[in-house]
Amino acid sequence: MPIASNDRQYSSDDDPRRTGAAGAGSAAAAQATGSAEQAADGAARVAERVQAVPGSGIRRFFDIIASMDHVISLGVGEPDFVTPWPISEAGIRAIEQGHTHYTSNLGLLELREAIARDLERRYGVEWDPREEMLITTGVSEGLDLAARAIINPGDEVIVADPSYAAHAPAVLLAGGVPVPITTRASQGFALNPKEVEAAITPRTRALLIAYPSNPTGAVLERATLEALADVARRHDLLVISDEIYDRLVYGGFEHTPIAALPGMKERTITLGGFSKSHAMTGWRVAWAAAPTDLMAGMLKIHQYAMMSAPTVAQYAALEAVRAGEEYVISMREEYDRRRQLMWRGFNKLGLSCAEPRGAFYAFPSVAQTGYDDETFAEQLLLREQVAVVPGSAFGTAGAGHVRACYATSYDEIEEALERIGRFLHYAPLAK
Ligand SMILES: Cc1ncc(COP(=O)(O)O)c(C=O)c1O
Numbered sequence: 001m002p003i004a005s006n007d008r009q010y011s012s013d014d015d016p017r018r019t020g021a022a023g024a025g026s027a028a029a030a031q032a033t034g035s036a037e038q039a040a041d042g043a044a045r046v047a048e049r050v051q052a053v054p055g056s057g058i059r060r061f062f063d064i065i066a067s068m069d070h071v072i073s074l075g076v077g078e079p080d081f082v083t084p085w086p087i088s089e090a091g092i093r094a095i096e097q098g099h100t101h102y103t104s105n106l107g108l109l110e111l112r113e114a115i116a117r118d119l120e121r122r123y124g125v126e127w128d129p130r131e132e133m134l135i136t137t138g139v140s141e142g143l144d145l146a147a148r149a150i151i152n153p154g155d156e157v158i159v160a161d162p163s164y165a166a167h168a169p170a171v172l173l174a175g176g177v178p179v180p181i182t183t184r185a186s187q188g189f190a191l192n193p194k195e196v197e198a199a200i201t202p203r204t205r206a207l208l209i210a211y212p213s214n215p216t217g218a219v220l221e222r223a224t225l226e227a228l229a230d231v232a233r234r235h236d237l238l239v240i241s242d243e244i245y246d247r248l249v250y251g252g253f254e255h256t257p258i259a260a261l262p263g264m265k266e267r268t269i270t271l272g273g274f275s276k277s278h279a280m281t282g283w284r285v286a287w288a289a290a291p292t293d294l295m296a297g298m299l300k301i302h303q304y305a306m307m308s309a310p311t312v313a314q315y316a317a318l319e320a321v322r323a324g325e326e327y328v329i330s331m332r333e334e335y336d337r338r339r340q341l342m343w344r345g346f347n348k349l350g351l352s353c354a355e356p357r358g359a360f361y362a363f364p365s366v367a368q369t370g371y372d373d374e375t376f377a378e379q380l381l382l383r384e385q386v387a388v389v390p391g392s393a394f395g396t397a398g399a400g401h402v403r404a405c406y407a408t409s410y411d412e413i414e415e416a417l418e419r420i421g422r423f424l425h426y427a428p429l430a431k
Pocket of ligand 1: 077137138139140141164210214242244273274275281285286
C-alpha cells in the first residue's frame with residue numbers, strides 16, 4: 001500500500017524547545033535557562049506555578065539546528081508519513097458537508113462509539129461511550145485534563161525518569177509534584193514496581209505511566225504491569241496511562257492497557273490517540289477514557305477551556321477508526337524495518353542500545369564515547385549534521401543517552417549511521 005513521506009522541518013510537539021525538559025524544577029532552574037531579561041519579566045508577571053516548570057536546557061542546541069542546512073533529523077518525534085489519503089478525504093468531505101460547527105463537548109457520539117467498540121475488540125475493555133469517553137485535542141490536552149482533574153495542590157504523582165518531556169510539566173502546571181523514579185537500560189527502562197512502592201508517601205495521588213515509552217522505546221512485560229497495578233490497588237492510587245503508542249509495538253509483543261487488569265478500570269484514566277498510529281499529528285485529535293466521576297471532572301475543564309475538539313479532525317478520526325487499520329499495519333511494518341536497522345546499527349557502532357520494542361525511538365548510550373549526551377548531540381550535529389536529542393532532556397536518568405527517532409526514511413537512517421560512524425572516529429573515545 002502506498003504510504004507517502006513528508007518533507008519535514010525541524011519542529012514537533014515533543015520538541016523540547018517547546019515543552020521544556022522533564023523533571024521537577026524551580027523558578028531558579030527556569031531562570032537559569034532563559035535570558036536575564038526574561039527571568040526578570042517571568043518573576044514579575046508569570047504565575048509561580050508556571051515559573052516552576054523548568055525551561056529546556058537544550059535551547060541552544062535547537063537554535064543551532066535551526067540555522068543549519070542538510071541536517072538528517074533523528075530528532076523529531078512524529079511520523080514522516082502524511083495522513084493516509086482516505087482519512088484526509090473524510091476531513092475534506094466534512095468541510096464540504098458543512099461540518100464546521102462545534103460538536104458536543106464530549107465529541108461526536110459516533111466517534112466515541114467507534115473508538116469504544118475498537119478498544120473492546122482489541123483489548124476487551126468496555127468503556128461507555130456516553131459517559132466514560134471524551135474526544136480531546138490531542139493526548140496533550142488529555143494529559144492536562146487528567147492532571148488538573150485529579151491533582152490537589154502539593155499532591156505527588158510518580159513518573160518514570162526518563163519520560164516524555166511534557167509529563168512532569170503537566171503535573172507541575174496542575175499544582176502537583178512529580179516524583180521521578182529512575183529507570184535503567186539494564187532493566188529495559190521499565191518502571192520497577194518495588195521502587196514505585198518505596199516512593200509512595202501520604203501525598204501520593206497517582207502514578208503516571210506511558211508505555212510504549214517515549215523516549216526509550218520500552219514496553220512493559222505483563223508481569224511488571226500486573227505488579228504496578230497491584231501497587232496502585234493496595235495504595236489506592238489513581239493511574240494516568242498515556243498509551244499514545246499502543247499500536248506501535250514490534251516483535252510479537254502485545255500491548256495491554258493497565259485498565260484491562262482486574263480492579264484497574266475504575267482507577268485509571270487512559271489516553272490514546274491518532275497522532276502516531278495514523279500519522280495525524282497535525283489534526284489534533286485523541287481520546288480519553290475514565291470512570292464517570294473522573295470523566296466529569298475532566299469534562300468540566302474541557303468544556304470551559306476547549307469547548308470541543310476540532311470537528312473536521314473528529315470526522316477524519318472516525319474514518320481512521322473505521323478504515324484505517326491497513327495503514328496502521330503497513331506503517332508499523334515499515335517502522336519495524338527501520339527499527340531493526342537503527343538499533344542493530346547503533347550496537348555495531350559500539351553505542352550500546354537496548355532493543356526498542358515499541359513507539360519509534362532508540363535510546364542508545366553514548367557514555368563510552370567520552371562525551372556527555374549534550375556534547376555528543378551538539379558535536380554530532382556540528383560535525384556530521386545529524387540531529388539526535390540528548391537523553392537528559394527527558395529527565396536526569398536520561399543522561400548519557402541520546403534519543404534517535406526512526407520515523408524517518410530507511411535511506412536517511414542508513415546515511416545517519418554512516419555519519420555517526422565517521423563521527424565516532426574523532427570522538428574523544430572513553431579514556
Ligand atoms: C508519550 C507522548 N504522549 C503524548 C504525546 C502528544 O500526543 P498528541 O499529538 O496526541 O497531543 C506525545 C507526542 O510526542 C508523546 O510522545
